[in-house]
Structures are given as structure tokens and as C-alpha cells.
Amino acid sequence: MQIDTAQLTALAIEIAKILAAAVCILVFILLVVLYVVLKLRWVIARIQSRLGPNRTGPWGVLQTVADAIKLFQKEDIIPRGADRWLFTIAPAIVFIPAYVVYVVIPFGKGLTVRPLDVGVVYVTAISSISIIGIITAGWASNNKWSLLGAFRAASQLIAFEVPVILAMCIPVLLSGSLNLDVIVQKQAGSIRDWNLFNAFPMCQIACLMLLIAGLAEANTTPFDLMEAESELVAGFNTEYSGMKFALFFLAEFAEAFTLSALLVTLFLGGYNPPVHFLGGGLTGYWFSLVSLVWFLVKCWLVVVLILWIRSTFPRVRIDQLMNLSWKGLVPVGLANLLVTGAYVGLWVAR
Amino acid sequence: MAILGFEITGYQIAFVVLAGITLGSAALVVLMPNIMRAALFLGLTLLGVAGLYVLMNAAFLAAVQVMIYVGAVTTMIILAIFLSHRLMQVGFAQAIHNPVFAFAAAGVMFIFLFITVANSLWVRDICAPGPANTDVGVHAVANALLQPYVFPFELASVVLLVALVGAVVIAKEDRPGEP
Numbered sequence: 043m044q045i046d047t048a049q050l051t052a053l054a055i056e057i058a059k060i061l062a063a064a065v066c067i068l069v070f071i072l073l074v075v076l077y078v079v080l081k082l083r084w085v086i087a088r089i090q091s092r093l094g095p096n097r098t099g100p101w102g103v104l105q106t107v108a109d110a111i112k113l114f115q116k117e118d119i120i121p122r123g124a125d126r127w128l129f130t131i132a133p134a135i136v137f138i139p140a141y142v143v144y145v146v147i148p149f150g151k152g153l154t155v156r157p158l159d160v161g162v163v164y165v166t167a168i169s170s171i172s173i174i175g176i177i178t179a180g181w182a183s184n185n186k187w188s189l190l191g192a193f194r195a196a197s198q199l200i201a202f203e204v205p206v207i208l209a210m211c212i213p214v215l216l217s218g219s220l221n222l223d224v225i226v227q228k229q230a231g232s233i234r235d236w237n238l239f240n241a242f243p244m245c246q247i248a249c250l251m252l253l254i255a256g257l258a259e260a261n262t263t264p265f266d267l268m269e270a271e272s273e274l275v276a277g278f279n280t281e282y283s284g285m286k287f288a289l290f291f292l293a294e295f296a297e298a299f300t301l302s303a304l305l306v307t308l309f310l311g312g313y314n315p316p317v318h319f320l321g322g323g324l325t326g327y328w329f330s331l332v333s334l335v336w337f338l339v340k341c342w343l344v345v346v347l348i349l350w351i352r353s354t355f356p357r358v359r360i361d362q363l364m365n366l367s368w369k370g371l372v373p374v375g376l377a378n379l380l381v382t383g384a385y386v387g388l389w390v391a392r
Numbered sequence: 393m394a395i396l397g398f399e400i401t402g403y404q405i406a407f408v409v410l411a412g413i414t415l416g417s418a419a420l421v422v423l424m425p426n427i428m429r430a431a432l433f434l435g436l437t438l439l440g441v442a443g444l445y446v447l448m449n450a451a452f453l454a455a456v457q458v459m460i461y462v463g464a465v466t467t468m469i470i471l472a473i474f475l476s477h478r479l480m481q482v483g484f485a486q487a488i489h490n491p492v493f494a495f496a497a498a499g500v501m502f503i504f505l506f507i508t509v510a511n512s513l514w515v516r517d518i519c520a521p522g523p524a525n526t527d528v529g530v531h532a533v534a535n536a537l538l539q540p541y542v543f544p545f546e547l548a549s550v551v552l553l554v555a556l557v558g559a560v561v562i563a564k565e566d567r568p569g570e571p
Contacts, residue, residue: 192474214530
């Protein structure tokens with residue numbers, strides 16, 4: 043039995059790289075979720091004229107850390123009559139897609155883990171897997187509230203996947219590529235080159251559609267019908283506690299950040315600085331660093347917008363939600379796609 | 393590297409693992425007594441097929457496979473299970489009422505697929521392990537769909553339209569006094 047050492051070393055280095063990237067993304071998601079949850083509480087408190095978390099650590103920054111430690115200590119309960127095996131695996135089916143999506147997100151120049159050529163399709167495909175996890179969780183719990191939540195999850199997520207894809211088609215058509223990195227590079231220059239400020243009104247409609255439908259896909263408050271507290275106790279995750287609940291929680295906030303990263307990448311110029319003199323002239327590692335900072339700043343702004351929406355709007359009813367998607371967003375999205383196709387075919391391509 | 397005298401590449405290891413996942417979970421779909429678990433294993437089977445597409449450098453096809461089959465079709469099957477009345481009953485198991493005909497149908501399908509696969513012209517250079525294709529590109533996909541494969545593409549859309557109309561007809565309420 044002979045083994046080629048050079049090949050083995052190459053393989054080991056490749057595996058080490060993959061593991062390092064996986065750990066980096068996981069740490070990033072954990073930090074982002076800790077911060078977004080804290081920011082959510084601050085924003086809601088401010089909008090409701092209260093103080094919000096301010097005791098644990100300076101300005102209350104350790105509040106979510108304390109909450110996380112509390113979650114780790116909770117008893118892990120599996121209800122009697124539940125399908126134990128599916129009940130256990132469901133949180134993983136929800137979290138893993140939310141985590142794996144981060145592979146294609148361009149955090150900065152040269153800071154994409156794998157700049158896939160099918161990036162946009164990859165994102166929508168992988169995120170669609172988490173529906174199965176939510177339905178499984180609701181079914182396996184053996185609880186009527188969970189099952190109702192799962193029902194709503196299935197109809198809602200399928201309904202809003204269509205407008206999300208239709209909205210994402212617009213920047214793809216304009217840049218002629220499915221690669222998120224290429225889409226960002228096509229928007230290089232200044233703020234006027236960003237997709238949001240081009241192709242009026244197609245891009246603006248698409249951006250708004252992606253925001254609305256994305257909020258519904260990420261299950262945030264005006265559209266959080268699958269866990270509506272006032273109707274369904276806690277929806278599909280009613281019976282979950284401890285670490286398994288924490289995974290659902292983590293996935294939900296990771297998806298909210300993915301939505302803001304997608305909005306930034308597809309419409310707000312990605313990691314490009316808004317004006318040339320704020321880092322546009324840099325090269326090499328310096329530009330990577332500056333572009334990472336710009337990406338995070340833009341994402342932060344979109345996250346604040348999402349939290350603002352979340353703390354202001356009341357929850358919609360299930361029939362309103364379905365009408366919004368099938369009678370509102372889908373026809374508008376199809377018409378928008380048609381007009382953008384004509385625009386690209388008749389003006390841009392010539 | 394060589395194991396037991398055979399040259400084994402990483403590509404082959406990946407193929408064996410993915411084929412194992414696909415076939416193993418496909419067998420479990422049939423053998424699982426619990427229909428909900430069977431549906432979930434069907435999702436895993438389809439995911440394994442997507443992995444095989446990735447190995448063949450067909451990344452776009454793999455992504456579409458995950459989106460349509462894992463994301464949409466499996467969800468629809470689970471919804472159909474939900475909507476059936478016997479959902480929470482203990483004995484809600486799969487049943488094979490007619491093993492002879494089932495075996496015959498499966499056998500015919502296998503022979504048909506085997507003949508198709510055996511007679512296909514395989515382009516080995518594309519399937520060979522190596523660096524991924526430079527750019528799959530929207531242009532290549534669009535050209536393929538609207539030039540050589542325009543007939544199957546349009547046929548698929550007609551099938552979808554028929555399904556849509558059928559669903560509306562079934563879902564339509566029968567009000568007395570209306571035609």
C-alpha cells in the first residue's frame with residue numbers, strides 16, 4: 043500500500059482551508075446574531091420609549107451573552123408522543139441551510155469562501171431546504187399549535203419564494219451573471235453605479251419586493267405567522283427548549299442577516315465604497331479590508347431598517363399574507379421581469 | 393493514492409459516498425414504515441442526486457435540482473401527507489397492496505433506464521475530474537433552453553399549465569344554482 047505524500051499534503055491543506063472557512067463563518071454568524079438580537083431590543087425599546095437592556099455590562103452589551111448562557115443551561119425536553127428522531131434532527135435541517143448559504147456571500151474583495159458561478163440560484167435553492175426542517179419540527183412535536191404553525195410555514199414559505207426569485211432575476215438580467223461576485227464588480231465606481239440607482243423603476247420595484255418577500259421568508263415580525271404568539275403559543279417551535287430552540291433562534295437571525303447581505307450585494311453595490319475617494323483607489327489587502335468594512339456598514343444599515351420595520355408594523359392576517367404574495371407581488375414581479383428583459387434586450391445589449 | 397492495489401482518486405471517493413447516500417436513502421424511502429420519515433428520506437435521495445450533478449460539473453442543474461425537487465416537491469409531498477385525514481393515527485404506514493404488479497412496474501422502469509443509460513453517448517471530458525467550468529453563465533443556459541431544447545421546455549410549461557388549471561377546477565367551490 044503506497045501513498046503519495048504530495049497529494050496527501052495537498053488534500054490536508056484543502057481540508058484545513060475548508061474547516062477554517064467553516065469555523066470563521068460559524069463565529070461570524072454567532073457574533074452577528076448576538077449583536078442583532080441586542081440591537082433588536084434596543085431599537086424596539088427606543089421606538090416604545092423605554093430604556094431596553096442597560097444593566098448587564100456597559101450599555102447592556104452583555105445581555106444577549108447572558109441570555110445565550112441561560113439557554114445552554116435549560117433542560118432539553120422531548121414531549122411524550124413526539125417522534126423523537128425527527129424532533130431532534132429538525133433544528134439541524136433548519137440551521138444548516140441558513141449556515142451554508144454564507145459560502146457564496148461576497149464579504150469583501152476576494153473575501154468570498156467560494157465564488158460560485160451559480161451563486162444566486164445556490165442561495166435560493168439552499169434556503170428552500172429549511173422549509174422542510176420547519177415542517178418536520180411542527181409535525182414531530184405532536185402538538186396542535188406546532189402543526190398549525192408548520193402548515194402556515196409551508197404555505198407562507200412557498201408563496202414568498204416565488205417573489206424572492208422574481209426580484210433576484212432583475213439584477214441578474216442587468217449584470218448578465220449569476221455569480222454574486224460578478225454582480226458586485228459590475229456595480230463598482232460610485233454610488234451612481236449601484237443597481238438601486240439605475241434602471242428606474244425596475245430595480246427599485248425589485249429591491250422593495252426582495253425586502254418584503256425576504257422578510258416573509260426570514261419569518262420576521264409583520265410576517266411571523268408561523269409562530270404568532272397571540273394565536274399559536276409559539277407555532278412550530280412550541281415544544282422546543284434549550285439548545286434545540288437556540289438553533290431555531292440562531293437560524294432565524296442568520297436568515298435576517300442573509301437577507302440584508304443579499305440586498306446589499308444585489309442592489310446597494312456590495313462591498314464597493316459609495317464614493318471613490320473613500321477607498322476606491324486602494325489595491326490588494328488594503329482594499330479587501332476597506333471593502334469588508336463598507337459591506338458591514340451597509341449591512342448594518344439594512345439590518346437597522348429591518349428591525350425598524352419589525353418593531354413598527356403589526357402582524358398581518360394569513361389571508362392578507364397570501365393575497366399579498368399571489369395577487370400582489372407575483373404579478374408585479376412577472377411584469378417587472380418582462381419589462382426588464384425588454385429593456386436589457388433592446389437598450390443595454392445594443 | 394492507492395488502496396489495496398487500486399488507484400483511488402478523491403473524485404471516486406466522493407462518488408461512492410454520494411451514490412451510497414442516494415441509494416441507501418432511496419431504499420429507506422421504500423422500507424420505512426412511517427410515511428413522514430419516508431418523505432424526508434426522499435428529500436435526502438434527491439439531495440444526493442444533486443451532489444452527483446455537482447460531481448459532473450453541472451452546478452446549475454444541481455442548484456435547480458435542490459430548489460425544485462428538495463425545496464418544492466418534497467415540501468408538497470409532506471403537505472399532501474398533512475392534508476390526509478389519517479395523519480395522527482398510529483397505523484399510518486405505507487402499504488404495498490399489489491406486490492407482483494409493483495415489482496413488474498419497477499422492473500420495466502429499470503430495464504428502460506438501463507437501456508437508455510447503456511446506449512447514451514457519454515462525453516467523458518466533461519465528466520472528468522478537474523477544475524470547474526469557467527462560467528456557466530446565464531447566456532449559456534438561456535441559449536440551451538431556447539434553441540436546442542425549446543420543445544421540451546415549452547412542453548414542460550404546457551404540463552404545468554394543465555396542472556394549474558386542474559388544481560383550480562378541483563379547488564373551485566360547487567355553489568348550488570351556478571353552472
